[in-house]
Amino acid sequence: MSDSATILLVDDEPSIRESVQAYLEYSGDLTVKVASNATDAWQVLEKTIPDVIISDIMMPEVDGYEFLEKLRNDSRFEGIPVIFLTARGMTSDRIKGYHSGCDAYLPKPFDPEELEAIVKNLLERRKTNEKTATDSVKLEEIAQEIRELKQQLGQQQNTLITTPPPIKIDLTPREQSVLDLVAEGLMNKEIAARLETSVRNVEKYVSRLFSKTGTNSRTELVRFALKHGLTE
Template identity: 40%
Template sequence: MKETPQTDSKKLLLVDDDPNLILLVKDYLEFRGYEVLAAENGREALELLEQHTPDMIICDVMMPEMDGYAFIERVREKPQTSWIPFLFLSAKGQSQDRVKGLSKGADVYMVKPFEPEELVAQVESSLQQAKRLMTRSQGTETESTLHVPEGVELTPTELKVVQLVAQGMKNQNIAVQLNVSQRTIESHVSNMLTKTQLKNRTELARWAIESRKA
């Protein structure tokens, strides 16, 4: 008999081309109270994202049609999905593989084979971190309403920057991750504040997080 789901049951998207692994991981996570959607490759996962908004994505790296690297790039470039915590689950365990996965935008990189309890711990940790970031971004302004002009369009680079701002990163750290100067990041933030008519980075982060629900 499966464990009773939590009242605020979280939805996870599991992407892997190994049907046996999908069955095992899906069953284990559902036993722990999570709702799990499954896809066999990145392209199928993107189709699911058109209909569902998971609280976290767990994804293999090497898959047919669209691998994990191509998939996470598509996830991170869209404001509606850029905020979603992302965990790579891969048999590729060399240091350069981990670095590449994290540099592509993954929050966690785990190597197969893995202990199910460790996977659950990583999932729970990532979800708690996302919750803390949302609370932080709202700050003391939770009762106020953000007024942003309709039709605001951000460039692909601005979308990446605002995603990292929403994760609580400082301009200096964002510059290192995107391999540009801090002045360039400050310029992007300034441009976005002008476009959105928001007052500061905190409001910008809050707007980025709230926009994902639209």
């Protein structure tokens, strides 16, 4: 894992805090913040938002379940993966932990190598989820831009006395279908599902459309197609 990540370890046993911190920081790509109880952990959270939280369950005053509930009810921390690290190993305790919203449950005594594997797995999963969410936002922005463009062009055409004659570009039936769906604001994955083909094939058709129309983006393609009567 190339990117550095921050871990918050909450445990009231000094030996556990020291050993886990030393082990996880050994590789150099993890930084471990430590706290002896939930109250101290919250003070750390106010200053640093970690990538993963490892928390004991049996702690004085505020136990792990209460700490996790507070995390899940705070928009700043609700998405942080949480690993329960505890001496409790009963099935009922694990079930309660998962129902409380923890992402992994590792009973003591545990293998530090297993803990490290769980931590890195959660980090990779979170990175993937964040990338997917970012890509979805970008795709929706493109779709919205295309919808607005179609609306603007429609308004302009209603105010013009004359419009340029349609330009003749030879498109295959499948290219025409892809162009029409792009103009609707659909993304490649949605087009593939609609046409019952692969995303890779859709990408090829879109590339051909760029080449045939001399455009470089979906927005330019839709603008060109609407202007020259290639789609409605």
